[in-house]
Amino acid sequence: MSDPPIRVLIADDEALVRGGFRVLIESEAGMVVVGEAADGADAVALARETRPDVVLMDIRMSGTDGLRATREIGADPELAEVHVLVLTTFDHDEHVIEALDAGAAGFLIKNTEPRQLLHGIRVVAGGEALLSPGVTRRLIARLTARSPLxxxxxxxxxxxxxxxxxxxxxxxxxxxxxxxxxxxxxxxxxxxxxxxxxxxxxxxxxxxxxxxxxxxxxxxxxxxxxx
The missing domain is CATH 1.10.10.10 (Winged helix-like DNA-binding domain superfamily/Winged helix DNA-binding domain)
Structure with missing residues (x-):
C-alpha cells in the first residue's frame, strides 16, 4: 500500500506564480495541491479548511502578508501538523528570521530550481527543517548579531x-x-x-x-x- 500524497497549499498573490507551482507540484508523483490562496488571510483560512501537510508561503503579499499568516498558523494548536515552507529573496534575511521565529519549518529562495523546491516540500512534510544553503551563512550572522530575544x-x-x-x-x-x-x-x-x-x-x-x-x-x- 502506497503512502498518501503530500498535500500542498500554495499562497502567493500572483496568479501566474500559483499556476506554475501547481503544474510543477501536481506533475510530481506523490504530491497534490489542495488549494491556492492569494493572501495570508486566505492561506490561514484554507489551512484550517484543508489541513495541508505543507503551505508554500510567499512572504511579500498584498493584504495579510506571509509573515503574519505563518505566525497565525504556528500559533494554532489545531494546525500543529501543518508545516510552512517560506519563499524569500536574497534581500530579506530579516524576514526569514521572523518567519522561523513565527514557526516556519524552513525557507527557500523564490527562484530555486524546480527539483530543489520539490525536494524542499518533501523534507518539510517529513517534519525536518529546511534552511536554504544560499542564505544560511548570512542568516546566521545576522541572527547572532541582532538584539537577542x-x-x-x-x-x-x-x-x-x-x-x-x-x-x-x-x-x-x-x-x-x-x-x-x-x-x-x-x-x-x-x-x-x-x-x-x-x-x-x-x-x-x-x-x-x-x-x-x-x-x-x-x-x-x-x-x-x-x-
Missing part, C-alpha cells in the same frame, strides 16, 4: 545529553536525519528520538526553531565566526 536559562542546556548536543549541532549545520545517522553511525529512529528530546527540553516547536535556539544561545558556533 529573551534568553533561555543556561541550565536548560545542561539537561541535554552529550549525544543530544551533538545531534543538535548537526541539525543546526543543515544535516538531515539520514545524514546525521550516517555521520554518527546510529539509526534513523535514534536520530529522531534525540531530536525530539532536545526539542522538548529546549521548548522548540520544530526543527527550524531548534536551529534558531542553537545559534542564538551559542550551542553551535556560527560559520562566519572562528570555530
Amino acid at each position: 529573551p534568553q533561555l536559562d543556561p541550565s536548560v542546556f545542561d539537561e541535554l545529553t552529550s549525544r543530544e548536543k551533538e545531534v543538535v549541532a548537526l541539525v543546526a549545520n543543515g544535516l538531515s536525519n539520514a545524514e546525521i545517522a550516517d555521520a554518527l553511525t546510529i539509526s534513523h529512529a535514534t536520530v529522531k528520538t534525540h531530536v525530539s528530546r532536545a526539542m522538548l527540553k529546549l521548548g522548540a516547536r520544530d526543527r527550524a526553531q531548534l536551529v534558531v535556539l542553537a545559534y542564538r544561545h551559542h550551542l553551535v558556533t556560527p560559520p562566519d565566526r572562528p570555530g
